[in-house]
Amino acid sequence: MALFVKSLCRAAVRPQLAALLRSTSSTPPPACRFLSTSARLMSQEETISVTFIRADGKKISAKGKEGDSLLDVVVNKEVDLDGFGACEGTLTCSTCHVILSKEVYESLARPTDEELDMLDLAFDLTDTSRLGCQITLTKELDGLEVKVPASVNDARQ
């Protein structure tokens, strides 16, 4: 429930507030304090595994909590992706661009116009591209694999 409301909030509010909602602290951010009871029902343990596949082929796995965005995971776990998340999750760049499988892409809520506007500036854009700062981890996404396209990260060696 908390996640559903959170994603509604995210779609409707300005990017700065959206960033606040995606706060990685373990206490609910001020804007969502009214959800605090249900928020505490979300697991605060890092149980959701994500694997980032770099353009040079290297795979990096990391774990995140329910409610973390992919950008949160990269930042918190210091995943080695140069330049990822330059604007810190405020929907003003395209550097957290990831490519999902068709299945996973279709299982997620549609991206907003705001996200698509920034995604349009990304290199190697595909039909299953998303911005990592807009993808929230859920139990269903455990084992997720995402491709991180070339041009911004690593190499054509």
Next chain:
Amino acid sequence: MRRASTLCSFAKGAPLRLLSTSSTRQGPQVCVVGAGPAGFYVTQHLVKTLPEANVDIYEKLPVPFGLVRFGVAPDHPEVKNVINTFTKTAQNPRVRFVGNVSLGKDLSLQELQRLYHAVILTYGAEHDKSLGIPGEDLGNILSARRFVGWYNGQPGDENLNPDLSTDTVAVLGQGNVALDVARVLLAPIDYLKSTDITAHSLEALSKSQVKRVMLIGRRGPVQAAFTIKELREMLKMEGCKSVFRQDDFKGVQEFLPSVARPRKRLTELLAQAALDPKAEWLEAWKTAERSFEPIFYRSPAAFLPSSSKAGTVGAVKLAVTELQGEMSETQGVKNTGAFEDVKCGLVLRSIGYKGLPADPDIPFDSKSGVVRNSKGRVEGLPGVYCGGWLGTGPVGVIVNTMGNAFELGRLIEGDIKDGTINATTAKPGYLEAAKILDNKGVQAVSFKDWEKIDQEEQNRGKAIDKPREKIVSVSEMLKVVAN
């Protein structure tokens, strides 16, 4: 006293053996000229991949960050979050920011080549293109680049004094810079007053009489260079309606199915705004007092003087153009022979930035304003590289510059690792540069010094509910550092 404080500045950064007899440093010595995104991203790559390297980032101004500080519009603060990444890079003990030092004036390229294993030119494009048409020297015809510098606090642009007593402005060009200046002219003052826009420009804008801003481009809607986020902002701007010429959109909808998503979405939004605007926009536009007017297929041929204000622009004579060949994003135009005059009291020319050669030894293509280079290696100068707008031309947002800078970083890393650059012979790097600067009486500004300026700006801003009040004069910046 000055000499002692300069010696102290030696001591910042990687450990210097001040009393040792060695006049060189261990590891590859690299210098970067220009502390904007290109400079910071290439530095980030090099310190990560070359654990022994020292990188000194020289910057003409006392303050770092280039266009992130001086180009990004005041109402787009999140775009400036990259400053946090750059700050982290600058605080690496093997990185030294050296502000208030100018290539060509304080240090020559030859000197840098002598002191460093690699010299990386990333000082961007500080000039802009002119049209070269009659009347261009009439009053109130200004470069959009300088107008941006005026509201963003670029030292030297604070006295631009644009005359905002006219009700109509013609912006020539249809890129993001053109959209930014249009937006700043059309936004309600309340929208701007809690941003980091400079005090002098906010004052002038609060008295502005400007009601209409035309955004004039030679080509059609399909070739528009601005991006969709900025267009959307403009369509929703409070108190402002968007007015299009429907004829400009002939053939556009037929073109749409054939084009990739980014261009498609932008063109769809433009066509919707022009031909079939959303009900919510129309509702807002009913009571709007200001207007945003994109005009396509018009190329400036001459500027005409005002009949009421001597020596000032009164109108632009526009040649009517048409597209040649089949419609495409990169299509060219030709003049039809017809003309149209549009009245205006202020012209902002936004047809592209241009680089300059900071040092006579830099091989430069003055037509394109770019250093002559092959993939970032400067022609004829081994060990000298260039990147960012200075190397690629002045096009692209931060993500493009980032990609280019990382690629350049990989190239230089490779050259050092495979011996193309011989980094085994020691070089003195900043040990020697500091002496040269000291002998010239140049006051180099360190990153810690910048942090003092940063803090002072934020303090001044706090008092008036702004994130910062930018200091716009170099001498005042240096005074803050000296205190």
